[in-house]
Amino acid sequence: MVLLTEESPLTKLLKKADAAAMAKNKGVETIGDLLEFVPRKYLPPNELTDLSRLRVGENVLIVAEVAAATTRPMRNRRGQLLNVVLADSAGHQLEVTFFNAYGHERKLRPGVRGFFIGQIGSYGRRLQLTHPDYELIDEQDTAGEIEYYRTHWVPVYSTTGKLNAFRMRKLVHQALDTVDRVREPVPDEVRERRSLLGRAEALELVHRPPLTKRPDAGVRRLKYDEAFVLQTILAQRRKASEALVGTPRRPRPDGLLAAFDDRLPFELTDGQRAIGEVLLEELGRERPMHRLLQGEVGSGKTVVALRAMLAAVDSGGQAALLAPTEVLAAQHHRSISALLGDLAVRGMLGGRDIGTRLALLTGSQSAGARRAALLDAASGEAGIVIGTHALIQKHVQFADLALVVVDEQHRFGVEQRDALREKGVAPPHVLVMTATPIPRTVAMTVFGDMETSTLRELPRGRSPIATHVVKADRPAWMQRTWQRVAEEVAKGHQAYVVCPRIGEPDPGSILSSDTSEEDASDWEPVNWSEADWSEADWGDDGEGQPAQPPSELTGVYTMWHELTTKPELEGVRIGVLHGRLDPETKEATMRAFGAGDIDVLVATTVIEVGVDVPNASVMVVVDADRFGISQLHQLRGRVGRGSVPGLCLLLTKDPGERAAERLDMVASTTDGFELARADLQFRREGDVLGARQSGRGSSIRHLRLTRAEDEEIIAEAREDAFELVEADPDLRVHPALAAAVATRLDEDQAVWLERG
Secondary structure (H helix, E strand, O other): OOOEOOOOEHHHOOOHHHHHHHHHHHOOOEHHHHHOOOOOEEEOOOOOOOHHHOOOOOEEEEEEEEEEEEEEEOOOOOOEEEEEEEEOOOOOEEEEEEOOOOOHHHHOOOOOEEEEEEEOEEEOOEEEEEOOEEEEOOOOOOHHHHHHHHHEOEEEOOOEOOEOHHHHHHHHHHHHHHEOOOOOOOOHHHHHHOOOOOHHHHHHHHHOOEOOOOOHHHHHHHHHHHHHHHHHHHHHHHHHHHHOOOOOOOOOOOOHHHHHHHHOOOOOOHHHHHHHHHHHHHHOOOOOOEEEEEEOOOOOHHHHHHHHHHHHHHOOOEEEEEOOOHHHHHHHHHHHHHHHHHHHEOOOOOOOOOOOEEEEEOOOOOHHHHHHHHHHHHHOOOOEEEEOHHHHOOOOOOOOEEEEEEOOHHHOOHHHHHHHHOOOOOOOEEEEEOOOOOOHHHHHHOOOOOEEEEEOOOOOOOOOEEEEEEEOOOHHHHHHHHHHHHHHHHOOOEEEEEOOEOOOOOOOOOOHHHOOHHHHHOOOOOOOOHHHOOOOOOOEOOOOOEOOOHHHOOEHHHHHHHHHOOHHHOOOOEEEEOOOOOHHHHHHHHHHHHOOOOOEEEEOHHHOOOOOOOOEEEEEEOOHHHOOHHHHHHHHOOOOOOOOOEEEEEEEOOOOHHHHHHHHHHHHOOOHHHHHHHHHHHOOOOOOOOOOOOOOOOOOOOOOOOOHHHHHHHHHHHHHHHHHHHHOOOOOOOHHHHHHHHHHOOHHHHHHHHHO
């Protein structure tokens, strides 16, 4: 027998085509990956499946006994058809049909017991399996195998291609028997402290558990391994950051920050003041700040970040604010300019000498505006530079970049954040902000290399928001929806109508000239792709499949046309906004809406973050089942920002069971922290190391961030990993752990870690 290592490719055990299918569909490329491929459930072989609980369309692996087997000639072609009747201990039966009886009639005799796998169908009113894969328990090749099946749980693996459940089980067993030495990344003292099994013992228990034991202890060990390796990576990141030497950035007592605080038109909350003090203290250190600022929607994170940016400018440096979209970057530029007033136009008519300048840099600016912004950033004339991904480009330079603020951190990877940090003469301070609250488990895994501050308190004057789910297939409900919009407009308030796609403008529409050719082709994403599930997942039909393809979703232009023809909205001024409008049109539309010149704004999710119009009191979200929990919560945060109570109406036509649960959850509470925990239950855990959502080492396999017991495992692993890295930063004393870290990181991520 040729012994293999965990690094050996899967082609050592499988044909190339099957190995390729496992790599593509399951992320399993090596023997080590296969050993980490945990069964999705276990069956007791001596216990017959309850056949009365089967349902049409269900993919099943059942244990049953052959009660009868008969053959008969096929009616319309040559050959024999085999009908088998399976039975459970209660006498419930299931029919199995083979359209080619050859070979099966000799094996499937009354009295034999076996495993059968396939999809439940129906014939007439009877349930049946057609041509299932099967494996008999009572007719194994050797007495040893018969004894094995009598004494062990049967693992059921997720399958792919030609690798059915039976082949998968044999493949994993073969890997267990041929691997030379199982890696042990967790040090002995840590295993003893946490009462963990050895990894070899854990893998054996997970894949070949005897009936006298449960595999739970083995699974717990694999979960701990995953958490421990991730936390080691995060600990190394933090250690690398702590080793950097930056420039202390302390504001002048009578400088720009003090002048801004004196003119603030509102009072800071206790939370804003407390976190502001923490940021100022860390900005004053030589070690660069590396902090996460998270909080409830509308809790005032931007003002906290602005005060930190002004402190950086006060010290003679510059601050860069990185936003994910042009609309949000422009909104930040507008709102910060308004807050600073004459403090934002130093050197211009009416500007104060103590002030600074703002620059906006985006990808679609005119050449002249772009040159001016680049010059202001490079010369240091602009103390605060706001922009999109355009800030990361190589030709963008700063005179002295002191602070990097990243808004909506989830839309940027560590590589992009790193690219902006490298533009500083010395390593700049870094503050990243999340759009919505994040659960503790996510904070420990995704942002475990950073210190965390949390804003829970909303500023005074914020009004409550009521949220209701509206069935769009009920005409009376829809009529009342648009009546409510009209009523709010009649009171002098404004409304948003959010659609999941752009759609095609009517060639005869007055809006046609506002769009480019690419707009007519398709839709604006709602972060619903499988690769970006972490932000907002698709609605589904209850089985994890999209209930409605994008082409059937309501577009902005379709909705605009519909609203302009509704008698309830006669005389109402309706505008359109989406990400593919030219920058001038987007800017003009947002200014008009902010000034009250547009009553109803029909938009895509470009208004999701940062848009602040206190007069907006109602939001209608069309095809709301297309959006995830966090995104819906973020969207409705655009209303209720003034003294008027907010109203959010979630329109849905035919949501699946899971989508309906999401909508009901959003309607039931406005607590963003509770919704953040719920959101994890409806979506996949994404890449906790960087921006990538696919590829090796990119996903969490064993941990489930929503489970309390897994949260405890993560906390323990975090404590152990940080203690180990403090003593052995380069893992020279722990080569097995270093190898596990190297396997987890791809090349770019490893380079980032080396650079810190």
